[in-house]
Amino acid sequence: MLLACAQQITGINAIYFYAPTIFEQSGVGTNAAFAQAALIGLINVLFTIVAMGLIDKVGRKPLLLIGLTGVAISMSLCAWEFKQAHYKIENAAIFEELNIPAPMNLVGVTFNSDTEFKQALRIELGDLAAKDYEAKLISNAIQFNAKLFLFGILLFVASFAVSLGPVMWVLLPEIFPNHLRGVGMALTGLVNSAVSFSVQLVFPWELSQLGAALTFFIYGAFALLGCILVARYLPETKGKSLEELEATFIK
Structure with missing residues (x-):
């Protein structure tokens, strides 16, 4: 077992x-x-x-x-990489691509974890929009060694x-x-x-x-x-x- x-x-x-x-x-x-x-x-x-x-x-x-x-070892390495990651949307272009208003509280702001960034998305965009666009926005914002x-x-x-x-x-x-x-x-x-x-x-x-x-x-x-x-x-x-x-x- x-x-x-x-x-x-x-x-x-x-x-x-x-x-x-x-x-x-x-x-x-x-x-x-x-x-x-x-x-x-x-x-x-x-x-x-x-x-x-x-x-x-x-x-x-x-x-x-x-x-x-x-x-x-490999899972610890992945955990460490995400622990070191930062999330920052550099400009509002990504929101224009998604055809949604650009929240100023997200653009140019650095978040220290994915949970912090996701929470900010839910606050600024609402739960439904955050869920729909979360993957795209995270992909745009994340800064780490892929x-x-x-x-x-x-x-x-x-x-x-x-x-x-x-x-x-x-x-x-x-x-x-x-x-x-x-x-x-x-x-x-x-x-x-x-x-x-x-x-x-x-x-x-x-x-x-x-x-x-x-x-x-x-x-x-x-x-x-x-x-x-x-x-x-x-x-x-x-x-x-x-x-x-x-x-x-x-x-």
Whole structure:
């Protein structure tokens, strides 16, 4: 159950499904956002292949520890980038493009966080207009190192794809005893799907209410916790038969 939760609670499916939105809000623009979302898929495939080649050489547990460490580092990097970001609409041209009046309390004013900027949008534009134009205005206003943020996201995907993604589905059938394997895998799949659904459901709210920095920090913290628990409690199954593993766990 630990792995079933850890695989999803680090935010992988939220990153996949909301990648264009995340990149657009990082200031790269809509077209670049979709291109970088496609790059995420490519990185995922490549590092899954790497995991397939390493899983019987390196072992399940080392790959998980490497991957979870990478996830924690990458999410911390993304959180730090958004923490350093500033938001400033330099001129009123963006409002003319959107065909809305330019609030003078927004133009030329520097905001120190995305939550502060979003709050100002709601105050000046109203809730409905702020929701409609938020992504475009954030993309225009944000000032931070978008390339470093992209590196953090790609490192996250690579770390996940080389560890939690494929390794969990190899490791869990080896851990469950023969007579419980079917039920155990079904229950694992249920927990995995439930956590995935919850993460995706909450993710937009987290971005809106907590801000990107805290959201990514939370995912990094979950990865670090998972790394500690895997190091402490998860056995290595490489090179052992199912019968040997069952005898070990029964003891």
